[in-house]
Amino acid sequence: MAADKVDPIHQFHITKLVPINLGHYDVSFTNSSLFMAATVIVGTLFLVMATSGRSMVPNRWQVVAEMAYSMVANILRDAAGKSGMKFFPLVFSLFMFVLVANLLGMIPYFFTVTSHIIVTFCLAMLVISTVVIYGIWKHGLHFFGLFAPSGVPGALVPLVTMIEVISFLSRPISLSVRLFANMLAGHITLKVFAGFVVTLSAAGVTGMAGSVLPLAMTVALTALEFLVAFLQAYVFTVLTCMYLNDAIHPGH
Amino acid sequence: MPRKDDEAELQRRLERLGDSLEAHRQAEEAANRKGQLSGFAQAVKIASEFVAGIIVGAAIGWGIDKAAGTSPWALIVFLLLGFAAGVLNVLRAEGMVAEAGARLREAPRSETQRPDRDGDRSAP
Numbered sequence: 211m212a213a214d215k216v217d218p219i220h221q222f223h224i225t226k227l228v229p230i231n232l233g234h235y236d237v238s239f240t241n242s243s244l245f246m247a248a249t250v251i252v253g254t255l256f257l258v259m260a261t262s263g264r265s266m267v268p269n270r271w272q273v274v275a276e277m278a279y280s281m282v283a284n285i286l287r288d289a290a291g292k293s294g295m296k297f298f299p300l301v302f303s304l305f306m307f308v309l310v311a312n313l314l315g316m317i318p319y320f321f322t323v324t325s326h327i328i329v330t331f332c333l334a335m336l337v338i339s340t341v342v343i344y345g346i347w348k349h350g351l352h353f354f355g356l357f358a359p360s361g362v363p364g365a366l367v368p369l370v371t372m373i374e375v376i377s378f379l380s381r382p383i384s385l386s387v388r389l390f391a392n393m394l395a396g397h398i399t400l401k402v403f404a405g406f407v408v409t410l411s412a413a414g415v416t417g418m419a420g421s422v423l424p425l426a427m428t429v430a431l432t433a434l435e436f437l438v439a440f441l442q443a444y445v446f447t448v449l450t451c452m453y454l455n456d457a458i459h460p461g462h
Numbered sequence: 463m464p465r466k467d468d469e470a471e472l473q474r475r476l477e478r479l480g481d482s483l484e485a486h487r488q489a490e491e492a493a494n495r496k497g498q499l500s501g502f503a504q505a506v507k508i509a510s511e512f513v514a515g516i517i518v519g520a521a522i523g524w525g526i527d528k529a530a531g532t533s534p535w536a537l538i539v540f541l542l543l544g545f546a547a548g549v550l551n552v553l554r555a556e557g558m559v560a561e562a563g564a565r566l567r568e569a570p571r572s573e574t575q576r577p578d579r580d581g582d583r584s585a586p
Contacts, residue, residue: 376544380548387513387514391510
């Protein structure tokens with residue numbers, strides 16, 4: 211990228227690597243697909259390699275894998291109880307996917323999969339459809355009791371039910387927007403401050419001296435972004451567990 | 463004489479341990495209460511909850527208008543309902559309103575538990 215044309219949005223552009231057309235649908239293999247595949251491969255390789263030793267006294271890699279495992283297991287058990295553990299494979303896969311995708315995005319020149327709302331929205335829809343399908347399969351029409359709270363005066367029931375339904379439908383949106391907005395905003399901020407360094411240092415000696423400030427900011431923001439990458443994966447997992455809890459125990 | 467010193471020393475150390483344990487417990491509780499979210503994360507969380515309610519409400523209203531040709535009434539009504547749902551989402555995210563499921567689950571239980579809780583309080 212040229213020094214005089216710092217474009218903070220450029221990093222999010224989708225480029226087709228292998229154009230594929232199926233009928234009227236464009237199913238090309240893009241850079242986004244490449245990094246999604248990379249995320250899955252890196253996540254799987256990490257877990258397989260880290261746990262292959264299976265030593266009683268774990269090495270560092272095994273400790274990290276075990277910490278991730280027990281953290282997700284604890285979140286799920288706290289939120290959804292013991293019967294929620296049947297969803298552990300789903301929740302742990304989601305956590306690892308989001309975490310590895312976020313962390314891969316922190317490597318310079320890498321594409322951040324989770325900074326596109328369609329990706330995070332699909333993940334959120336996966337969670338919500340699991341909740342709805344499992345809830346209806348397990349509890350039948352009783353599942354819809356979730357929308358009709360008890361102890362509400364009769365005249366208000368339709369209104370409250372309507373609001374509860376809208377509130378339920380807004381979950382996948384808020385879940386996906388939260389992850390996407392955090393990643394997008396973080397990467398843009400990082401790029402803008404890094405761009406200041408380049409533009410300022412092109413403006414002579416005073417500029418170079420002044421560029422120390424945005425450089426320090428960039429270093430601090432990079433650290434913050436690593437924190438956000440982990441935190442957002444964590445938040446996504448916590449909310450997933452809370453929603454799954456509704457499917458398992460939709461009230462009596 | 464040395465034994466008395468030892469006892470005083472032990473007492474002092476026990477007290478110090480008790481203090482630091484108490485401080486640790488309080489710090490942990492405070493951290494749990496705050497949920498360790500940074501200010502920005504908190505802002506995005508609340509904003510996304512609120513906006514999501516309005517967007518879904520507006521989308522439903524628009525869809526009904528499209529299907530039934532009642533423009534713009536459904537949009538108006540559902541936009542207002544979406545606004546209410548957004549406020550409900552925000553209050554729920556902040557823990558000021560119980561989850562829909564939790565409220566249902568606790569309704570039958572609280573009736574049986576309430577006398578117990580009162581009994582506990584009067585017992586000591």
